[in-house]
Amino acid sequence: MIIMVYSAYNAASIAEALGAPEYSYWFVRRAFWPVLERFGIVVPVTDPGREVDVIRASAAARGEKCVFFSFEPPHKITLGLACRTIPVFAWEFDTIPDEVWADEPRNDWRHVLANTGCAITHSQFSVDAIRRSMGPDFTVWSIPAPVYDANAVFAAEARPYQPPTDLLLSGMVIDSQQVDLDVFSMQRSFTDGIEALRTLSLYLADAEPKTVLRIAGVVYTVVFNPIDRRKNFNDLLGGFLWAFRDVEDATLILKITYYDAVRGLLPVLADLAKHGHYKCRVLLIHGMLPDTEYCALLRMTSYAVNASTNEGQCLPLMEFMSAGRPAIAPAHTAMLDYVSPANSFVVRSSERLVPWPHDSRQADRSRRYMVSLADLIRAYRESYDVARNDPARYAAMSRDATASLRDFCATPLVEQRLAEVLGVPLPGPENAGHANTVLVEE
Amino acid sequence: MMAPDADSIVGCTDGFRLGYVEGWAWRPERPQDAVVVQLLVDGALAGEATACMPRPDLQTAGIGNGNYAFAIPLVIHPHGPEVLHITVQAKDGPVLQGGEFEVATSERDRAELANRRSIAFLEQVFGAFTAATPKAPRPGPQATVPRLNFILFAAAASTAACGTLGMPEYSYFFVMRGFRDVLRRLGAIHMVRDPAREVDAIYQSCVARGESCLFLSFTPPQSTTLGLRCPTVPVIAWEFGDIPTGGWSSEPREDWRLVLRQTGRAITISAFAARAVCATMGANYPVAFVPTPVWDRLGALRARLGNVGGMQPRGPVALRLDGFIWDSRAVTLSLDMRPPALPVVAPRQAAPILPMRGAQLALAAASEMAQIEARAAAARARDELQAEERAEQEASAARAALPPPAKTLRQRVRITGVLLRQWYRDVIRDALPGPVARILSKAGRTVARLRYRPTARIDAPVAHAVIGAGNDAPARPIEMVSAPVAAEPVLPPTALYLPVGDPNRPEPEAAPPRYLPAPKDDALPEPALAIFVPDPYPAPSKASPGESVTLDGVVFTAVLSPKDGRKNWQDILTAFATAFRDTPDATLVLKMIGNDPAFWWWEFHSIVRRLPPFACRVLVFNGFLDDENYQALIGATHFVVNASLAEGQCLPLVEFMSARRPAIAPLHTAMLDYISPENALIVASDWEFCSWPHDPRNHLITTRHRIEWPSLRDAFSAAWRILHDDPQRYAAMGDAAAASVRHYCADDMVASRLASFLGLGDEVLQRAGWPPVPRPRAEALFAAAEDLP
Incomplete structure (x- = not known):
């Protein structure tokens, strides 16, 4: 499986961007990276609008499944991709934006989430906020960044x-x-x-x-x-x-x-x-x-x-x-x-x-x-x-x-939920440390 | 501790410190019902308080919401017994844990209290009453009490840095006016505008006449005039838990300790401030808490409104305001709306300025304070002029002995200019062709602007300007003297500076009875019915139609100065609009004090447009409400609202409560003196750091009280429900509000506190028509030694 990931900043630019809006998405992406690697090849993209569907097409030609993890707030997500898009975003408020302003339909997150059909966020509080707007059956997972193991x-x-x-x-x-x-x-x-x-x-x-x-x-x-x-x-x-x-x-x-x-x-x-x-x-x-x-x-x-x-x-x-x-x-x-x-x-x-x-x-x-x-x-x-x-x-x-x-936020817990997201069985321990990390971050 | 009986009371007495017996008490099974705690001294009831003060440590310890502390002032009289047996018990309940103890005052303590701090001072001020042996009659021809004189001075604005957004505005003038209405029945009133030059002259003439004289300076200590021969007591409005000790300027008075040591005693208008003074000056420092008397000003209104019972007596009420009203029903709010242009406050006819004699000139050139005085002056111009002339004659004698009244060339030019302009306006202008008159008046305005820039302006009402030394002080000392003086024989100038007992002094008996200004004397303005109508507007012009509005539904009112950053109208607005987003029959009236809508207009729009849509009604009054309409507003109000971060007293809140309006208010600073769960819905508050209002360094060295917004929002909803579902409780809250304000600041209570603190004795009270009242429950006339058990 090819797992594409995108965040506005990368390892090269983050030091210059600490504290800029949405800078923390890079840290979340970094924390998720090793876990995602256990499910497939993680490919960072820099321009989702152009790259994601191209990679998906070539992967599909080889019979590989593709998924795109977008580490961005929903109003910035690229919509209309052929590839399955999973928004991963942090949200700390009790309501999600449900109004359109500045002529940007994506500012109404309900529009975006209805389009992606699912979402990943990092706390039960934001899951509740999303479900209050999207209905109790909306598919949303609370998956915190797996920071436990490295620090425990x-x-x-x-x-x-x-x-x-x-x-x-x-x-x-x-x-x-x-x-x-x-x-x-x-x-x-x-x-x-x-x-x-x-x-x-x-x-x-x-x-x-x-x-x-x-x-x-x-x-x-x-x-x-x-x-x-x-x-x-x-x-x-x-x-x-x-x-x-x-x-x-x-x-x-x-x-x-x-x-x-x-x-x-x-x-x-x-x-x-x-x-x-x-x-x-x-x-x-x-x-x-x-x-x-x-x-x-x-x-x-x-x-x-x-x-x-x-x-x-x-x-x-x-x-x-x-x-x-x-x-x-x-x-x-x-x-x-x-x-x-x-x-x-x-x-x-x-x-x-x-x-x-x-x-x-x-x-x-x-x-x-x-x-x-x-x-x-x-x-x-x-x-x-x-x-x-x-x-x-x-x-x-x-x-x-x-x-x-x-x-x-222990890794096994995060793995289990990601397996649920991706609809694949939990990777066995033999897959651990699989040398998928050929692609270093740009 | 105790059996979990529904009525069981758990509590503890922490002991006696800083003049208060402190502790806490609550009912674990009924935490919402505050416990009334009684203080018994040697078995006799000496004080009572509701245990409802917030104390964070109680909450931390799991004692409900922590609002169960009490502090009952314990008066230690210099001639009282050495050991006081204290009992602290719940009313109709058990003695609290640790509630029986003794407070012993050593011989030395009491001697100090009695001699150095009290007797000496009182003898200096009112010699006849307090000789070392109080009963012994003073030898000499005077068998009766000599006439009392009170010299009053109020700071026009709280600080020199007035006009700054967010600066507190104590309205010392209104406090002074409130006190004046009580003091005028105790003695003669002299109002001064330049204490450094006028007070000692009056003092000297009083001394020469064998009368007592005290200077009450309604100023923050850093502006109190020191070094006077006349005994001085600063009357302080303060809302922080400690007092400034300076360190940021070369002005030594910024260290309040220095000022308070020099004056030897002080009056604060809240118990909270009295404790702040004690905390720094030591528990022995004589400081009295005397609130501004408000209760009696609203007697007529109370009688008219009668008892309230739910909403029935109040249907829609029509009001007229000379100014403008922002009404949420009249506008369409949207998120992308631009704030409309600031309504132009129509230029009004300025208050008539009387012929420009010295006194009036000073009046006209002054600020808020002077303008209000000017309004009163206009109403009784002729009487005043005559009184002034007589006063002038007497004062001129005093002035003769002062350094020559240096009238500078600039002042001479200015007075000439003002007179010339008035002459031009009255006599010439209408005879000139229109264009010429316009050019002349434009030129005149330019000249006037150039000349008057550094001083207070005459034309435009200015909310704040500083009167006093160093800021274009009046050219001559001006003494405004009340009626009794007018009835006095004018003393020959030679008598003025003679020491007491000089054989040349005129025989006191020769003078007609001088004291006891008749309660209805009309030389001073009658006590205002609603004393807090502080808009510095000139009297509304009859021609101006004003704006009318009809209030309906449940009316919540807050009267506040938007310039004062502690008033926190922002939280009131957002909490109200959130609580009643679906409730059309709720109305919030924000009555803005002051005449500069720019202080709230932009911020108000920035907040109100962003709020979620709301069905309730928000009204903002900007303009002048005359007495009749102000009273109509009180009558139409169901709940008076306060969400301040700190309060020196909050006169509007007291006024509304004295008209049986329950409050929504936090329980901190001055509100501790009169807000309780019986008369108000308490808004929870927390801390935040802040600096002294006049500390230019902005050092965050003290705290104020951050409102807990959900609590305010819920209080609004609860108030609405009480009114609809529980009219009995509403009526009971209204009655409790009136009762507590009656106890807190009725004239007789205030007079009793003052008389007690100043050692005037019951005789003076009786003479003024007030029977001696039982000791107010919250008197703290003398704080006592702290090194006691």
Whole structure:
């Protein structure tokens, strides 16, 4: 079987596109790739409109079946292909777009989904949203990205209180305790602040030795895109600073995924500068980290943090929880599938109106879920207390995090559902590691 | 803890701190029924409170929704017993866990409380009442209480940086006006516009006459005039849990601690703010919580409306507004609509400006505050002029001793210009050919604009301008004095600065009885019936047809200033339109205060066009509602709505509630003083970070209260259902609203608090026609030592 996959960005362009709209589809595609390989030859395409049907025709001539996985939001999917098209998309809202605007019929997702006849999304929450519009019998699978297996190997070493360890990082690192945050104050942020960041990024681009960072204590990590307002970093950061204003051994690591260092870091630093004095430590890491460094960061982490208003699945949170790191997170949208009081400090949230993110009319047709700041601060403090005084509870939460994520996104589970999607039997273990990977990514 | 009986009450008393006995209590089996908690001191009932304050830690601990905390103020009198035996119990219920304890005040504490902070101060202000031994009559010829004088000053706007979108707007002027209506019955009122120059002059003349004098400065502490000889008490509206300690400018008063240490005491208009002051200044700092008296202003309206019972008494109600109304029934909303052009607010005839004498000039050049005064002034122009002349004579004596009233060349030119222009308009203009007159008036406007740019404008009503030193202060000190002074003999100038007890001082007995301004004295404007009609509009012109509207269905009303970023009308709008998307008989009235619709017009359209289609009706009033129509609006309203992030007091909410309108409101900051589950549907709120309103650094060092939107939406639906399905409950909520506001801010309650805090004694209250009332349940006149069990 030929499995064609498409996403707007590829390995070559993703580093330049971190944080751009729909950048995370590439990460989802990357996570699905090895599993798809077990069912057939995975062929990346760059222009679905031209390539998909050509490949299908030549495969059909050889008697091979073809299927096209489109890792795109439905309103961008190429319709009218002869090849079977399966949209794979993340959706974090309680309604799907069911109105046409800007004279684009695909903006009504019902039109697209009726055309494809099926869909794959990543959470039960979005399955429910789709079925509310498409009818209870519509074929839609919830298949999360299979990130469990690669990260579960770190679960055994999850520990609440990190001994002093050096981290070697190739990205740009800013330590709140070592920079003069005053240049990022409201009055100076857009002049001196930008200047400081430019200088710093130029300097780091030339610097050959990587940054060595000594980390210790209770370490909270969040991987996010600050330009994406759904991530709600103001509450996440402010809550941390208020909870640990006088606590020296609490560290928050903000791994920022945005291609432009200045635009990505400036809002976070400006927010940091507004909070006055604090003893806790905030580290900003910017840049695409090599996998080894990313894993080192994960291994140094005590807790994963999330304060988002909506999540399609939240890959970083899934990765960290697979690795046995309990979370501080609200239980809404995709998190409903894997965040629970047994593995997380669940933060209360309440809904508000919000437009769909790509709706040019900005019509309030959906909901976002604001976390409760008071409850977030409570969760921070409680988690710190557990890390310092209750290792048994930490261990139990850690075990439950791994177990929950295994039940949610372990590879066998994903394989089984994909087999259902493709209508083929589950590949046997002998097929594992089959050398189908002749096509490397362009 | 206890048997799971339906009525069992679980709770705990945390103890006594910062002047309050704190704790929590709830009924696990009936969590929605708040527990009423009583405080007994030595077996006698000393306070009562509903345990309904939010406390996140309770919720965390699994205690329902966490809204079960209480804090009952405990007054420790300097001459009271050393040990107070405290009992905290549920009303008609058991003593709470830890509810029996003792509060001991050491000799030193009480001595400090009594001598340094109270007696010394009170003696300084009202010497006759509080000698070290309170009972001992003061020696000297005066056997009776000397006349009391209150000097009042209100900041025109909250801060110098006025006009900024989202800045809070405390309307200190309206607070001052509310207090004035009570104080005028306790003593003579002197209103000043330049405290630095006027207060001490008045103080001196009072001292010379052997009278007491106190300066009440209705300003935020950073604008309070310090260094006066006259005892000064700032009256503070504040809505955050702690007070600014400065650090962002060279103005030392930005550190409120410095101001409050100098004044030695303060009044706040909410208990929340009083606690904020105590939290920083120490539990011993004398701060009183005295709300703006509103209740008695609405007596007539209450009588007219009578008891409410469900919807029956209220059919469609017609209103007329001098301005414009946005009505969702009159427009077609669509997602791609462009916001229509801002309606042009028709230029109105400015309030008549009286002959340009010094006082009126200052009036005309002032801002919101002055314009409202000007409106009142126009109504009784002649009386005022005469009173002014007399006042002028007296004040001129005081001024003679002050540094010469430096009238700069610029001021002379300006006054000449204004007079010339008026003369031109009244006498010349209509005699000129049309084109010439137009050219002249255009040139005149240009000149006027150039000259007046840095100051407040006369022609265009400006919502905010700053009166006071450094901002084109009036050329001379102006004293507006109430009636009793008019009845006074004018003292010879030589008497003014003589120390008390000087033999040359005129004999006090020679003066006619001076105190006790008659309750119905007419030199001051009568207390406004609805005190919150703060539109800086000139009086509506009779020619203007205005706009009429008929209200029907269930009417929800919010009166707010769109300029004030804490009012959060956005959530009110979206929650209402969501709750009633299929309900045509629900109406939301957003009465916008202020005359600049640009503050809401664009944002409002950006929100309302994006909302899912709704069947309910949204009305936005922009313009002036006169008293009659404002009262009609109150009468037509079923529920008054508030979704603020923080409140200093929220006068409109109190007004509507005092007319038996139940509220939909969150329970935080000032609302803690009068909102309860009995009189309102409580909207849940959370925190968010914010900065002091006047902190230019925008440091996020304090918190305000983020509204939980689903709770607001559900409160709207619940209110509609109560009105339709449960008229008894609606009526009970209305009665409870009136009862709690009565208790909260009726004139006699406020007077009692003031008299108690200032040490005036019951005699003064009785003289003013108020019988001594039982202690209000939420008085915190003296906070007491915190290092107690």
